[in-house]
Amino acid sequence: MTTIVFVLLSYLIGSISFAVVTSKLFGLPDPRTFGSKNPGATNVLRTGRKDLALITLLGDGGKGALAVLLAWLSIRHGTTEQQAVLTSLAGGAAFLGHLFPVWLRFKGGKGVATFLGTLLAAAWPVGMAVAATWLVVAFLFRISSLAALVAVALGPAIALLLGRPPAIALLALFMALLVFVRHADNIRRLLKGQEPRIGAKTSPDAGHNGGPPLPPELYKDEGAPKA
Numbered sequence: 001m002t003t004i005v006f007v008l009l010s011y012l013i014g015s016i017s018f019a020v021v022t023s024k025l026f027g028l029p030d031p032r033t034f035g036s037k038n039p040g041a042t043n044v045l046r047t048g049r050k051d052l053a054l055i056t057l058l059g060d061g062g063k064g065a066l067a068v069l070l071a072w073l074s075i076r077h078g079t080t081e082q083q084a085v086l087t088s089l090a091g092g093a094a095f096l097g098h099l100f101p102v103w104l105r106f107k108g109g110k111g112v113a114t115f116l117g118t119l120l121a122a123a124w125p126v127g128m129a130v131a132a133t134w135l136v137v138a139f140l141f142r143i144s145s146l147a148a149l150v151a152v153a154l155g156p157a158i159a160l161l162l163g164r165p166p167a168i169a170l171l172a173l174f175m176a177l178l179v180f181v182r183h184a185d186n187i188r189r190l191l192k193g194q195e196p197r198i199g200a201k202t203s204p205d206a207g208h209n210g211g212p213p214l215p216p217e218l219y220k221d222e223g224a225p226k227a
Contacts, residue, residue: 002074002075002086003086003089006067006070006071006074006086006089006090006093007089007090007093008093009067009070009090010067010070010071010089010090010091010093010094010097011093011094011096011097011102012097012102013063013066013067013094013097014063014064014067014093014094014095014096014097014098014101014114015097015098015101015102015103015104015108016059016063016097016101016103017039017098017101017103017104017108017109018055018056018059018060018063019031019039019040019041019043019044019056019060019109020032020039020104021059022044022052022055022056022059023044023047023052026049026052028044028047028049028052029047031043031044032104032107034046038109038110039104039107039108039109040056040060040109040110040113041053041054041056041057041060041113042144044056057113060098060109060113060114060117061113061114061116061117061118061120062117063094063098063114063117064091064094064095064098064114064115064116064117064118064121065117065118065120065121066094066121067090067091067093067094067118068087068090068091068094068118068121068122069121070090071086071087071089071090071091072086072087072121074086075087080165081165081167084122084164084165084166084167084168085165085167087121087122087167088122088167088168088170088171091118091119091121091122091171091175092118092171092174092175094114094118095111095114095115095118095174095175095178096178098111098114099111099178099182109182110179110182110183111175111178111179111182112148112152112179115130115152115155115175115176115179116130116131116134118171118175119155119171119172119175122168122171123159123162123164123168125162125164126155126158126159126162126164126168126172129158129162130151130152130154130155130158131151133147133150133151133154133158134147134148134150134151135147137150137151138198141197142197142198142199143190143195143196143197143198144198145183145186145187145189145190145195146190146195148179148183149179149180149183149186149187149190152172152175152176152179152180153176153180155172155173155175155176156169156170156172156173156176158172159172
């Protein structure tokens with residue numbers, strides 16, 4: 001019964017879309033209506049509000065960490081294996097909630113921030129190694145999506161190499177597979193050599209990561225994104 005309660009609670013926590021909530025609170029357009037139509041931090045950034053994009057990023061990562069922490073608190077006196085199993089189930093449920101939120105008709109984000117936040121809470125050395133991998137690949141190739149895909153793909157192997165319980169490696173594998181599914185369009189553009197590089201100049205109405213153009217109402221007369 002405890003496991004079922006934490007899985008359901010974690011899913012509901014993960015279903016909170018910080019991109020949508022933040023945009024509504026600060027009068028921005030719904031992130032599901034422009035750019036890549038992905039309710040995530042990078043699409044919020046397309047409006048020019050770096051502060052709100054950061055809030056979204058921290059919120060999406062934090063909700064995965066919160067789900068893991070709540071599960072750990074309930075079983076902190078159990079064995080290492082018991083802790084790993086319950087926290088992994090809670091983290092996986094929160095991640096699933098982010099990708100398929102009940103509040104948004106099961107159309108959520110791509111999951112990279114939530115992947116990282118969940119792993120940092122479930123096994124911080126693994127999360128730190130995944131984050132470092134993202135930074136190295138992003139520095140070398142200047143492509144955000146490529147860095148994310150490489151980092152999450154190595155997550156399960158990193159968990160095993162660092163001697164974490166099998167449940168942690170399975171959690172990383174579960175989330176990595178879903179990240180790849182959600183990045184299908186990015187993968188197609190990578191294979192075609194069309195994925196934009198970090199810092200590359202684009203036209204002012206270009207959609208995020210090759211998505212459809214942003215609507216004109218998001219821009220001021222001079223072409224800069226509205227704050």
